[in-house]
Amino acid sequence: MENHDAAALLEQAAQLDAGDPLARYRGLFIGTDTALSYLDGNSLGRPLKRTQRDISTFIGEGWGGWLIRGWDEEWLDLPQTIGDQLGRAVLGAAPGQTVIADSTTVVLYKLIRAALATVSDPARTEIVLDTDNFPTDRYLVEGIAREEGLTLRWIEADPASGVTVEQVRHATGPATAVVLLSHVAYRSGFLADLPGITEVAHSAGALVVWDLCHSAGSVELDLDGANVDFAAGCTYKYLNGGPGSPAFAYVNRRHLSGLKQPIWGWMGRKDAFEMAAGYEPAPGIRSFLSGTPAIFGMLAMRGTLDLIEEAGMAAIREKSLKLTAFAVQLFEAWLEPAGVELASPRDPELRGSHITLDHPAFRNVTAALWEQDVIPDFRAPHGIRVGLSPLSTSFAELFRGMAAIRDQLRR
Known part of the structure; x- marks a missing residue:
């Protein structure tokens, strides 16, 4: 019976791949023509083949050809031009509101401090x-609260789920300055009600900073439409x-006209190359920059943003829902009977693009799987995250990975 069920599930995976309108994009990524099962795109996405070419061209013609002239030719504007493309393709943000800079930790620090600086009510x-x-979100806020004497x-x-609108309603009030939450929970994959929570926080007179690390590129967003104040996220x-690419x-x-970000640097100053005395912020979102932009780290994401604009976030989200639904189906068939627990919402509409499975043996199971070229993500104390990237993950790849988890758990 089990072999029959496995055969039926494998056939289902083949049918899902055959009917997948995004299947043509998988071959554009390095390594997808191998038997490796990569279930960790929610930690580090695969590189595009285009990225390999783009970086080679950049070294030879950009860095190697332009040399220092590259800053005038293109590089100085990349944080904003790529930021605008990211806003358009992924975030639902009009031009002039998104910039590429720093790491997620540094960006969140800047945003939280900037949000607090706009609060005029001493209560x-x-x-x-x-x-x-x-x-990192918790550590930052703990440090800022200590510095500023905040509660x-x-x-x-x-x-196994996440923060609800009602919890935010109960937690906010006349004393609330800022709310900091993740749109998709890093552990469970729970998808928070971003518009609803933002509205509730605003009704309490508070500002909201959203962490979009696990939603940007996998979940449809409309930051402008939801009237979001501030948001940050990673790009890897x-x-x-790529590893360490800027946030x-x-x-x-x-909020731009009164923006007061705490890390003053030369790239965020008006007329940076005048090297003038005193700090006068550049107009608009450019004032959010501090140091020299990480050009290498911005190159790779351009290819993916082009693909996202071509495919559309609606189609990407639709495939994400199908991938996580199939993952849960495989869990129910193979892993739940073995004592594995689903530490993610059952409702697919309440999930991002990963699910988490819990079992006491999963630390050792994960180590063994990596040796077999099956790569999920372990999260203490005993969770495996199955991360699914709609542009590069196939249903057959997911089937192989979940089957390997089943088999390793039996050993």
Whole structure:
């Protein structure tokens, strides 16, 4: 019976791949023609073949040809031009509100401090965040609260789901200055109600900073439409920017004129190359820059942004839903009977593009799987995250990976 079920599931994977309108993009990524099963695109996306060519061309013709002239030819404007493309293709943001810069940690620090600087009511002394947010978010806010003498109001988040509108409604009030939350929970993959939470926070008189690391490139976003204040995210997951590629910052247009970011650097100054005394911020989103842009780290994401604009985020989200639904189906067939727990929402509409599975043996299972070229992501204490990148992950690849988890668990 089990072999029959496996054969039926394999046939289902083949049918899903055959009917996948995004299947043609898989071959554009390096390594997809091998038997390796990569289930960790929510940590680090695969590189595009185009990226290999683009970087080679950049070294030979850009860096090697332009030399220092490259800054005048193109490089100085890349944080904003790529930021605008990211805003258009992924974030639902009009031009002039998104910039590529720094790391996610640094960008979040800047945004939180900038948000606090706009709060004029001295009674607003609280920052709201949740107990299961990504560690860097929590550490940053703890440090800022200590520096500024602020109070932290913690939302107790279920690690298998996430923060709800009602929890935010209960946690916010006249003392709330800023709310910091992740759109997609890094552990469970829970998809928060971004428009609803933003509205509730605003009704309490608070500003919201959203962490979009696990949603940018996998979930449809409309930051302008949701009236979001500030947002940050990384570019090395679903945007395929590569290890350590720079982060992005979104600042709603209504906040730009009074933006006070805390790390003053020469690239954020008006007329940077005048080398003038004193700091006068550049107009608009460029004032959010501090140091010299990481040009190498911006090259790779351009190819993915082009693909996203071609494919459309609606189609990407549709495939993401199908991938996670198939992953849950395989879990129910093979892993749930073996005592594995699903630590993610059952409702596909409440998930991002990964699911988390829990079992006490998963630390050792993951180590063994990596040796077999099956690469999920382990998260302590005993979770495996199955991360699915709609542009590069096939249903057959997912089938192979889940079958390997099943087989390794039996050993």
